[in-house]
Amino acid sequence: MTAYPSDRPSDRAGEPTLEPTEFRALPARKAPGSIARSGVMPPVPERHGRRTPAGRLDAVDRSMTDTDRALLGDLDRFGFLTTNQLQLLHFSTNASELAAARRTYRALTRLAQLGVVEHLDRRVGGVRAGSASYVWRVGPVGHRLLLGDTAARLRRKEPSLRTLDHRLAVADAAVRLTLASRAGSFELLKLTTEPDSWQSFLGPGAVRQVLKPDAFAVTAIDDYEDYWYLEIDRATESLPTIVRKSLQYARYVRTGDAVQRYGVNPLVVWLVPDEKRKQAIENAIATSDLDLRLFRFAVQDAITALIAGGAG
DNA sequence: GGAAAACTACGTTGTGCTAC
DNA sequence: GTAGCACAACGTAGTTTTCC
Structure with missing residues (x-):
């Protein structure tokens, strides 16, 4: 993933954020015990063919922070964003890049547990293996939070590499403009x-x-x-x-x-x-x-x- | 000489612990 | 409850070695 200049002041929750295909639920590499402990909502992953009850949807909505909503808004707007892009847009004011990456990971993992967001199986980019980031998009619960309880169920498929590459390039340009704007x-x-x-x-x-x-x-x-x-x-x-x-x-x-x-x-x-x-x-x-x-x-x-x- | 396997390097993900 | 630190595990590209 490309590096961008980082200039973000502390929490920008509340500012306008940067103004979407069925995937498997996010597989945790290891049991996500710590996430379950720290989350306000118990992690109940969205299951195929089972719609989230309205009451639970409301509970998820109430548990979300301003930053969570900003993350969801950007994913809705761009369709796909990498972990790195989301970190730059919302967590780049932490003491260190590592701490920012940690916060980003935790926030996304928690939202994925709730079904608000989800990542593709595929990773893209990176000169070295580890630099390839997950590609995130709005999850089924996030889709209903955005469009209301009466929103039609998402019917999605894995995007082609070409489509994904193009969408991420558009997002890349938008992230660059946003960061440059913040830098004055x-x-x-x-x-x-x-x-x-x-x-x-x-x-x-x-x-x-x-x-x-x-x-x-x-x-x-x-x-x-x-x-x-x-x-x-x-x-x-x-x-x-x-x-x-x-x-x-x-x-x-x-x-x-x-x-x-x-x-x-x-x-x-x-x-x-x-x-x-x-x-x-x-x-x-x-x-x-x-x-x-x-x-x-x-x-x-x-x-x-x-x-x-x-x-x- | 070319293909395949083994090894190495390194960024990201994930967990546990601690401080506030 | 949140955030930071330390560290281990993982995944993958690049390089080197081995084999045919």
Whole structure:
């Protein structure tokens, strides 16, 4: 997992948090006796085919701390987050990284025991074996807490590696922006991910089209607000596909809808895995009669520097 | 020379204990 | 009850050795 700068002040519970597929219940490597002792609720893992009684749901809800709710909110928003990302977002002010990791682990394990969250069997990333983290998502109880007791039962399957990689890359960008914002590089006024980031508009022939950026961000530096459509590229799409999507952004700009809505046209940021891919995409767009001023290109870990530089 | 097995390194997970 | 520390266990990538 990539390292991020850490700048989080103490407990941010209550602040707006960063704004989802059937899995096996979390298997504990060893008997989780200590968790059962310390938890307010006795750990009763969600079983397949058995719905949590409303009374128990309410008890789980009451037992949750503000940080628990913030964790659930972020998992709802991003679909998938690694242990490391959750640690950076919610526990990075502890005395040491180890202590933060400990707190993160304990909080997630407790929520997993309650069925509020769950992790995938698969681990991703890491140069060394141990650096691969669990990937977490909203659990069945968490799903009902978010959507109410009448929420339809989740029917989920294991995401493909490609899907998971992309979703985690989107989350990675969002985490970087959040941490940079906390460090004072800029103000992060708004950050939405799919499907909240989608924008419908009338294209040629009055045909309704939907722009589907991976994320939409509004940042501010001094008195200037900047608007960004974020496209996270994992080098899995062909260049013609990238160009088609870029053409769609250009069509949207021509409608004038964005200027009417925001006062300016948002910039489209292509975030790529490496310099070679960045060059390839930039060349493909440049040779497609597209206005390059509408686009910015950066490798994934340079997103904060690009955003901090403003749109001007 | 290439494949497979064995070994090594190291980050993360998990537990027990202690202090506050 | 919560959080931190210490330590053991685990899992996996990289490296080295062995065998065919």
